[in-house]
Structures are given as structure tokens and as C-alpha cells.
């Protein structure tokens with residue numbers, strides 16, 4: 678799942694265009710997202726779509742042609758905003774919508790190679806179709822459920838991108854991201870104490886035998902994936918050893 682690399686000196690700019698951009702503020706001031714911005718690897722600018730509304734009521738939505746429930750985000754403020762934000766004409770415009778392609782690690786890593794993203798957050802029934810045709814490069818969904826708007830989805834995307842920018846993670850965490858390239862869910866983790874309320878840490882993890890530990894971790898990751906995400910397992914070519922592990926665990930016939 679990994680494998681794409683970004684030139685370390687490259688900086689990324691993300692403009693978020695939303696009706697409630699302030700939803701993102703606290704998360705952008707915290708943890709890894711704060712660190713990458715402080716290190717000047719990432720700049721995130723939050724914009725309120727209403728700032729580009731043209732009428733005196735600052736309206737950004739209108740009734741759908743043809744009737745029906747719900748309001749539609751009008752094209753004029755969105756076109757004006759994207760034109761104003763995309764002065765260098767290098768921006769890749771992402772529209773956050775449940776109708777989009779699913780966000781995956783691969784997609785987040787490939788978007789992390791862009792120099793400028795404009796994240797357009799939907800609200801209500803979505804945007805006028807001409808916005809999708811003319812401005813949007815990628816329509817993206819963070820999952821098969823409907824949020825009240827695209828702001829939280831944009832934050833999810835920024836977080837997934839921010840943490841893979843060069844320098845965002847420490848060495849251990851970077852190596853850990855690489856382990857996702859196995860396409861399996863992660864194995865279980867334990868820390869001290871070795872015994873807690875009658876529950877013991879598996880003996881192998883205390884043994885110091887590194888090969889055995891790796892073998893155990895792999896088997897646990899395989900079993901966990903079979904249990905929770907059989908769809909991921911179906912995409913892999915399982916070895917005879919893999920199948921033996923799953924049979925012993927009663928996870929395949």
C-alpha cells in the first residue's frame with residue numbers, strides 16, 4: 678500500500694472550502710497535524726464559502742430544479758472561490774461526498790504528492806452538477822454512511838495525508854506505516870505489565886526470540902484480517918502456510 682515517495686523539500690498547501698470550516702480548527706492545532714504545519718511541510722487555509730456569496734443575504738444554496746426535498750449548493754460562489762484560490766492553476770480539487778470513490782491508504786498517499794489541494798465540502802443535497810463537471814478532479818467518500826457535511830471527511834483526508842508527509846512521523850511510526858503494505862490488519866500489541874488482572878501477555882512476546890515473535894505477529898494479523906476484513910484477504914494470494922494457520926484457527930474450511 679505504500680511505495681509512493683514525495684520529494685522531502687516539497688510543501689503542500691491545502692485550502693478547505695466549507696460552510697462550517699471552524700469544525701476543523703481544533704484538530705489542525707493538535708498532534709501530528711500541528712507538527713507538519715509547524716515544520717512548514719503543510720499549510721492549511723480554512724475558507725467560508727459564504728465569503729464568495731454575491732447577494733445581500735449571502736446565500737450559497739437554492740432549490741433544486743425539478744423539485745424535491747433539500748437544497749443544492751449554488752455554482753456561482755463555488756466557481757468564484759475556486760478561481761480565487763487557484764491562482765497558480767495547479768490545484769487538484771477534491772469534492773467530499775458520499776457519492777465519491779472510497780478513501781484508501783493508496784489514494785491518500787497519491788494525493789499527498791500534490792502541491793495544492795482544494796477540498797470542497799458538500800452540505801445539504803450536494804453541489805450543482807456543473808461544479809462537479811467543471812471544477813472537481815476527484816470525488817471522494819470516507820465511507821458508506823452519510824455525514825451532515827463534508828467538513829469531517831475533509832479533516833479525515835487531511836489527517837491521512839498529513840501523517841505521510843516527509844518528517845511527519847518518527848522512525849518507529851514510519852516503519853509501522855510500511856507494515857500496512859502487507860495489506861493485513863495490524864497484529865495485537867501489549868505493553869507492561871506482563872500480567873494485568875489475571876490476563877497474561879503471550880509468552881512468545883517475552884521470549885526475546887525475534888523470529889518467533891515475527892511469526893506470531895504475522896499469524897495474528899492474518900487471523901484478525903480473516904475475522905474482520907475477509908474482503909482484504911480475498912485480494913491476496915495466500916500461501917499454504919497461511920491457509921494452515923487459518924484452518925487451525927477454524928477461520929477457513
Ligand code: ADE
Nearest residue numbers: 773774818819824826830
Ligand atoms: N459528506 C457526507 N457524507 C460523506 C462521506 N461519507 N464521505 C465524504 N463526504 C461526505
